[in-house]
Amino acid sequence: SSELTQDPAVSVALGQTVRITCQGDSLRSYYASWYQQKPGQAPVLVIYGKNNRPSGIPDRFSGSSSGNTASLTITGAQAEDEADYYCNSRDSSGNHLRVFGGGTKLTVL
């Protein structure tokens, strides 16, 4: 079982806004990072820290956090955003291990 919990699937209409969430105790102390993964490809970092985007990631991707929940928001979802999204953070044991959420399959309708 994962210490970070994500909804298995979310859908959004083309051009609309969608929020993908990640819940876990460790998120009260540490930021989550977010990864996009398309079929047959390695994951790609899209959001890290408080709300930082690596170079090349569109500004329609943003991140936020409140309490034990981190969120990835896509404002104006595009067809190419259809993918699996994973959150990651440190675990809650204090041993600085890492843990991934179970992933959310985003469908753009």
Added chain:
Amino acid sequence: EVQLVESGGGLVQPGGSLKLSCAASGFTFSGSAMHWVRQASGKGLEWVGRIRSKANSYATAYAASVKGRFTISRDDSKNTAYLQMNSLKTEDTAVYYCTLLREDAFDIWGQGTMVTVSS
């Protein structure tokens, strides 16, 4: 260009061993923490373990599912990290990625190498 390239995957019988390599280029490897992440077919990402830099005593840590069976090491002179996998089980079948942790996020990933544990 920052790059990670994994190698060493293949087919191995249950109970066998395999050693994966991760060759790094384009960044200061010796000062970086390197992590391994795996993904079984159709499943999510699973963190496997990490090794820190010499400055952090090459400290290692592992997921409970592999602790005692897997060992991560590195050779800074070759800019390469390794994942030694022993006592392999069928449930270890997965694509194995090495990834670079910077600013508390995995910002660079290799292309992955496939490990199949089967008789």
